[in-house]
Amino acid sequence: MPHVVVIDPVDAIDALLAELHRQKAAGVRRVSVSDESLQALKVMAGGASPSPVRATTSAQTVVPAVPPPPARPAPRPIVVAPPVPKVSVHTPELRPLPAPRALTLPTGTKAERLAWVHGQIAQCPVTLEHLKPTQKPVLGVGSAEAKILFVGEAPTLEEVEAGRAFIGPAGELLRKIVAATGLSEKDIYVTSLMAWRPEPPTAYGKRPPNAAEVxxxxxxxxxxxxxxxxxxxxxxxxxxxxxxxxxxxxxTQERGHWHAFEGRPLMPTFHPNYLLHNSSLTAKRTVWEDFLLVMEKVGLVPTEKQRSFFLAPPRPVATDDVEPDA
Structure with a gap:
């Protein structure tokens, strides 16, 4: 394997001059020099750094040194994130409410008296203070000649934006249940417990009203x-x-039993939202049994088909369970 010899430029020029003097003494008058050799002489004369010249001699073989193994990368430092400081969320304090109003209804028809109540709700300054610019007081919806009056929970965000009680999926389901009883829209009236949405909402949804709001x-x-x-x-x-x-x-314990509100029959039952989250046959049958009692209270006689709504179908009898006649 040829080895690499590094030649110093000064020594190379001295050796070249000595060789030329020797050849002159021997009678040589001309020396042929190639262009590559002249270029190399110019580089040497200009003081260029010595360059490696590959020699063809094999007198000595130089074994190249084994390169050192690559340095192992430094271990990555373990960065421990600082603890996240607890941020206290500011919850605005609820505004104190004035004492409840004493409302005395004017004389007139049911429709006129109901319109007067709606006007009192819509113009209530306390209610308006609790509404945002895009919201409206939530008014009841239905007939002034209703046989059944439904009272629901505090309004949802959708209801305060529309200004009407029982809109959305819960209202649609309630009207389907009413239609199954044979009653119509002119037989019912639905309203909310409050005319505004309790604020601020909780982390899991709307906040239930407190005692002062009720x-x-x-x-x-x-x-x-x-x-x-x-x-x-x-x-x-x-x-x-x-x-x-x-x-x-x-x-859960009081539903299905009659109570009273200022002398009028009161039936508690689950809110339609309960059925929207629990659509089992048992849940539907539970609510439907309450509506069967309401139907009877307003003078309706449920049909056999209506009484059988949401009942579990009878279990089919296997032939192995039937004993042959003796």
């Missing part, structure tokens, strides 16, 4: 009941039921 809103609910004078009141959900009876009760 006390302030209840006179408006009572005025709507007095204007319409329904045969039956139906409380949809625990919020409405507890507000009307002014007591803490479990609607």
């Amino acid at each position: 006390a302030f809103s209840l006179p408006y609910v009572r005025a709507q009941i007095e204007a319409i004078q329904p045969q039956v009141i139906v409380a949809l959900g625990a919020q409405a039921f507890e507000a009307l009876i002014q007591a803490k009760r479990t609607i």
